[in-house]
Amino acid sequence: MTRRVMFKEILENLLSLRFVLSLVLVICLFAASGFVFVGKFAEQSADYWAETNRNLSSLREECSNALYRAAFYRQTIWREPKLLSLCAEGFEKSLPNCFRSDAFASDLPQVKGRGNFALPHFSDIDWVFIISTVLSFVALVLTYDSMSGEKEAGTLRLMLANTIPRYKVLLGKYFGSMFTLAIPLIAGLLVSLIIVISSKHVAIDAAAWLKIFAVTILSLLYLSIFVFLGMFVSSRSAHSSNCMVLLLVVWVVLVILLPGGGRIFAEISSQSPTQVELERRLDEVGKEIWDNSEKFGKNAGNMSSDPNDPDNNPPARARLKTALTNATNQVRDDHHSRLLAQALTGRNLTCISPVAIYARASEAVAGTGINRCADIYRKVREYQAALKEYVRSKDLEDPASLHLVNPELSTARSWRAISHNPVDFDTVPKFQERDLALGQSLKLAIWDIGLLLLFNLVFFAAAFVSFLRYDVR
């Protein structure tokens, strides 16, 4: 019986104007997102490879000069454009994409490239955007009259006059709406994927297919919340127009206002750590170390170009400089984690809305967004440590060096604190960002998936109870 209700519902929906309008709108949007992505991806990849190759060729040159020059070469590491930003772009265009680092210290992440600061913040037309705003709206439009509409038409009492339990009607209607909703979703995804695959710049590998599949499942889970919500509201009221009004209000609050409030929440909950503050902290740390320079050994504060000058104390100097760099690195890391924490707090507060949860889960699966940027920064810091270790091990091979691997370029140059021998470029570690496997990405998203399930359960229970007690006359 459930199946019969479902088929009736699907057929009725398929013939309705709202379905046709949604189908057209959604397919157009998905097609646009495909074209937009292909163009953007080609441009970003070209930029990325040009910059990365420039960086590597400079590094190669420095390696062939001397080890110390390779160590002090400030590498520019760019964020690689990702195929799966097709699914969830996660505001990456306005997030840091440029990371600079040598073997001793890294700068804070920066935004560089073709971004336009004068444009208003906008979300890319990626899948998550289309699904979370437009398709959720379609879900409400399809379900707002599922109960109250039939009641108005008088068919609900006819249906329930037969020997059909109410829960079967509810389930039939739910599956009917979900299938109807899946049609524009799947059609749109296919259109978008076909456009992307047929372009010559992009190749989708097996792992990416799996992740795309996972995002599709997440999307269905998310849309199901809105279907339940629509049915719940629909079985609370006798008039379908009132249901529509109520649902629109809920939609505006959940989809537009709450996610938009994130910035305000973040700024109210904690003060932005400012650049001025960072510089003050850096000054303080530096001053403290310089004032206590004798702690690192006699004459640690002195540095003249002659290594045999009795006023110089190379080991003490190296200790001082290392301590100074470690301290400033620490200050920068703290600053960075405070920046990140502020944004993440804001985001967690927006997670009252399923839109934010869904976006966060898809970003985790696709491996994009703010967490990816933070992750790259962490990996750059790890890479920096690995590079330093490499310099240290190579330096030991050179008997002419003082073996004082420390972050002062002038001592490395004039005292030979670090080896001046050239090194083989191929042995130098290079920065690499590895994609997570699907299992690991899902693990990151597990809480969000749980929350989405919870939302489903709550609205299902609400719809169920309301419909059981619904006056069908």
Add this chain to the structure above:
Amino acid sequence: MIRKIAKKEFLLNLMTFKFAMGTILCMVLMAVFVPILAKDYQQRLKIYNDNVARNEAELRKVKVYKNITPTIYRPPALLSVFSAGLEKQLGDSARIELGSIPEVDAAPTGDNLYLSIFTVLDASLILKIVLSLLAILIAYDSISGEKERGTLRLILANRTARHQVLLGKLLAGVVTLIVPTTIAFVVGILVVELSPMADLTWSGWTRIGLMYLASLIFISAMYNIGLLFSCLANRPAISLILGLFFWVVCVVVIPNASVYTATRIRPLEPKAKTDGQVALLRSEINPETRRQIRQTVDIQSYQNMSESDVPGAFGHWYVRGCSKDFFECYQKTNPVTEPLRIKYADKIWEVESGYLKSVLKQRQLADNLSRISPIFSYENATSILAGTDLASFQYFVNRAKAYRNQIVEYIRSKTNNFSSPSYFTTCSIEDVLEYEKDWGAKRRRDEKTFDPPLNLEDLPLCIYRLDLTESVRKAIPDLALLIFANVLFFSLSFVTFMKGDVR
């Protein structure tokens, strides 16, 4: 007759669930968000006041003309509570220096890059989303609903002209929508007025008044759109669906898509290219300076170039004592090197303004594309009136540029084209001679005495005030567009209704 229809329609509207819901939502949202936005404004105002005070304190410490490098700050706009625009996205300070022209600074000081994962929320967002939705919800069944219920043919069976019915409906709709709009504005203004911060000036009141007016034109445009769909469809369910889809396209699709299209049609060059050109120009400065110095003075004749620096204002140092050679050499070279720095600042600005132009062109294109949606025109008009749009920001940058030229001229006139020793040192020629005799004694004495700060009473002040008439002039195209949308959609529904079948 129009009045009678309007009155009936208005009373009917007042009793509906959608009207109650929309009005309550507007009120609640304004009451919740405006205090938060106002608090945010206060925070920014405090930072601004601190910055200005610090700048003034530094100005009082200036000992030599070379050290005059004040920073001017853009005051936060109070009306950003109503329309945030680009207020937080763009730079809010400009350092006035001889060697550079203030440029557009992308990130305001203390901005957290990671916060860009959130869209901007302000009162106009609430107004434009909720009110436009309410307008469509109220309009969708005004004609098609009566058609379905069969009351429309009864009305028209009397001697009522069709245009009277339509005008009556329009009037009733607009009057109905004025109620939540007014409530939202009153709540917003009350919250702003009650919170402890700068009072609204009359220009602020005028701006709010104009925003209110813009809101009315906007909701009337949205109502006309709903009316058109109501005339087009035979059943209210259909006109509702049509109206809602149109609304979603206007609110969600067009703003994002147009910005995106603009970045595709007119892509920006990577900033790194401009940075490279600037770096190249900067690297020319030192060799050029040395060449010019060699041409003007015989550098070899100055043997003893000793000096002692002490920290001065704005984080710079100044010359506290020096040898006679140093003293004379700098008096001769400064009139050469400083104009050179100014010249290079102009050259660098030329390169940077080229980049800036392409940035602004992209933005212009995005704006023009967005204007298909009346919601954008409304948003733009309110942000212009609030002084948070791009043009207000450009005004700030231009102001900073003009102020920098004023300061340069001031220093030039005060120091006789940079040739006076007061440009770089506090010593006079007598001090210098004394130094030459006994460097140590003078230095010990100097450590106890302090140089008097310069008298900067006649230093030009930077006044940054947005002109009201200018804002209004800039808002006119968008307001005109909104009025045009009103006329267009009303005439379309007029034609449809005149020819339509009322049965």
